[in-house]
Amino acid sequence: MPVMAVKVAASRLIGAASGRAGHSGTTLPGRLVLAADKRIIGRISRKYSRGTVIVSATNGKTTTSAMIASIFRKKGLRVARNREGANLEAGVASAVLGDASMNGRPGSEIGLFEVDEAALPGVAWQCSPRIMLLMNLFRDQLDRYGELEHIAGLWRAALRSLPEKTQTVLNADDPMVAGMASVRPEQTVFYGIEAADGGEMQHASDSKYCSNCGAALRYEAVFVGHLGKYHCPACGNTRPSPTVQARDVRLGGMAGSSFTLVAPGGHMEMEIRLPGLYNVYNALAAAAACTALGLDLRTISEGLAGFSAAFGRVEKLSIEGKAVMLLLVKNPVGFNEVVRTLMIEPGRKTLLLALNDHIADGRDISWIWDVDMEALAPAVAAAVTSGTRAWEMAMRLKYAGVEPERIEAVTDLGRALERALELTGTEETLFVLPTYTAMLSLRQEIHQHFSTDRELGDLVWK
Amino acid sequence: MEVKLRIAHLYPDLLNIYADRGNIIALRRRCAWRGIDVAVDGFTLGEEPAWRDYDFFYLSGGQDREQNLVCSDLQQKGAGLKAAVDSGAVLLSICGGYQLLGEYYRAADGGTMEGVGLFQASTIAGRDRCIGNVVIETEVTGTPLKLAGFENHAGRTWLDEGQRPLGRVLTGHGNNDQDGGEGIVYRNAIGTYLHGPLLPKNTAFTDYLLRLALEHRYGEGVELAPLDDTLEEAARQAALGLGG
Secondary structure, three states, X not given: OHHHHXXXXXXXXXXXXHHHOOOOOOOHXXXXXXXXXXXXXXXXXXXXXXXXXXXXXXXXXXXXXXXXXXXXXXXXXXXEEOOOOOOOXXXXXXXXXXXXXXXXXXXXXXXXXXXXXXXXXXXXXXXXXXXXXXXXXXXXXXXXXXXXXXXXXXXXXXXXXXXXXXXXXXXXXXXXXXXXXXXXXXXXXXXXXXXXXXXXXXXXXXXXXXXXXXXXXXXXXXXXXXXXXXXXXXXXXXXXXXXXXXXXXXXXXXXXXXXXXXEOOEEEEEEEOOOOHHHHHHHHHHHHHHHHOOOOHHHHHHHHHOOOOOOOOEXXXXXXXXXXXXXXXXXXXXXXXXXXXXXXXXXXXXXEEEOOOOOOOOOOOHHHHHOOHHHXXXXXXXXXXXXXXXXXXXXXXXXXXXXXHHEEEOOOHHHHHHHHHHHOOOOOEEEEEEOHHHHHHHHHHHHHHOOEOOOXXXXXXX | OOOEEEEEEEOOOOOOHHHOHHHHHHHHHHHHOOOOEEEEEEEOOOOOOOHHHOOEEXXXXXXXXXXXXXXXXXXXXXXXXXXXXXXXXXXEEEOHHHHHOOOEEEOOOOOEEEOOOOOOEEEEEEEEEEEEEEEEEEOOOOOOEEEEEEEEEXXXXXXXXXXXXXXXXXXXXXXXXXXXXXXXEEOOEEEEOOEOOHHHHOHHHHHHHHHHHHHHHHOOOOOOOOOOOHHXXXXXXXXXXXXX
């Protein structure tokens, strides 16, 4: 016991010092304490009176966690959360420690941790979570993790390590994720979208094969990437029928969407202020996790309605008097959904596409060739490309069918933003699509060099 | 006369990792911009192309499960593909596709997958993956040319005695991280580990392959109309400057 007190105290001191130095203090204390005590996450998080919720996915884990947190706040729950971008073991350890008192007693009632796909086995067994929410597996940055099968294997290992009491909440519409129910069928809840059709299968689709027998799946409906209604013609494996459903989904373009949430406890209208079907999936996943925790539908509805956007995912602001919408793009499926949402808005668009190739973006930028940029091409009025790989993005647009006269590559992000604003008409909106580190740099640029109608939230990493 | 080019894309549904469909996009566009009528036909498991009808064959890489499915099916197609290559057709194979066209692939657990044997080379799984930006210098087009790409492979490929690599590694790992060679050339068939995708930004190499494919159909002496490659060249130059 005294040993732990010393560790907690040391980590607080280190966190404070690194914060003052202006560097990210987000994971440093966690790393140091983990080096001394491998089980620190478990020791503290097991004391949360309402348990722990773990969220993992390729796409949507930050937004979904933020939605769940918004619902928890409506319920008046005190939540311990890790910061987005700090979702490895050390980031979770830092969050747990930051919330705890000197003698290791948690300040919050419930833990809510988004965990990186590959880090899930290392974190899951320690937390013995009450809810494990697994949403989707898409191709992300292949140079970081290798192949999807490998991640799926890690997730199954993580599920096997969980105690009896953990409820797994799985996306029925993702064949690879739904297939994981076989690890612990008794404790699984499924969620999914109930609709006749969502559109065509995109090039970036991954999990098109039966997780049972390897045969090609047949889809009756495709919603996002490979998420949809499917069955295996060879072995009869079929999409499990979800107990938590989104029905009657209505997409209202950039303004947001609504749907009817159907759950074992009844049904209720949900409104979200985020665009696109992918955010309906995020809201549905958040709702499924919360119903599994026993929260009522009214609280869920209010929590979702009160939620605007997670850091950099979808932000609207005015820069130098022009309307700007910031939409993070980090992998083909997410980018495709942004494209699809943009195409709901009428008219040609002015775009700023910022492609970096730092480690957090993925060093391999070839994924932009898997994005259905061809669908966007006819709607491009002007496109400024920027970031460390500005020219590659410019070339991608050209090969998608955008006339080269409409494309300008400006490597420097600040100058690119300036140019893109110039090209944007007074009544128009500039759509800014950055990869992760480009988004962080752009926020700094906006903060330091541009006049805005409001402060961007969480502008600098704390 | 209308100029035509027919491309056979092998296993587009299975071998489609690392955005290598960008290579097909580049081939299509660069033909269309020149008024060349291009057709790309996909052939998956159990489907056999009429080999003589095609001037360009394309085979990319996939995830392990998909490559295992392709491996046995490719044995059926091996003879047809070899005959097409021996008649002068162009073949571009990337990463997993390159490995499957060699003699064998030996996995980490010692299990061996038989290849097609079109390339006299064999691949042995390494302990760690070769990942990163890669720049090679090739003389396959007749003049020294730098190609930029991105590699991501666990296999180490060794060429048999006397076989010719596509190029020499300037930065990155290449075939096996040891002998400095990258890829292989056999007649107009090329194997390489360069993703990126390879063809959009390495236009001199792309046009070289297109010319060979058109000559397969129309005989020697084909000249391609020049294109404005300002963007492509800037992208290549940017990529050439990246460390491994």
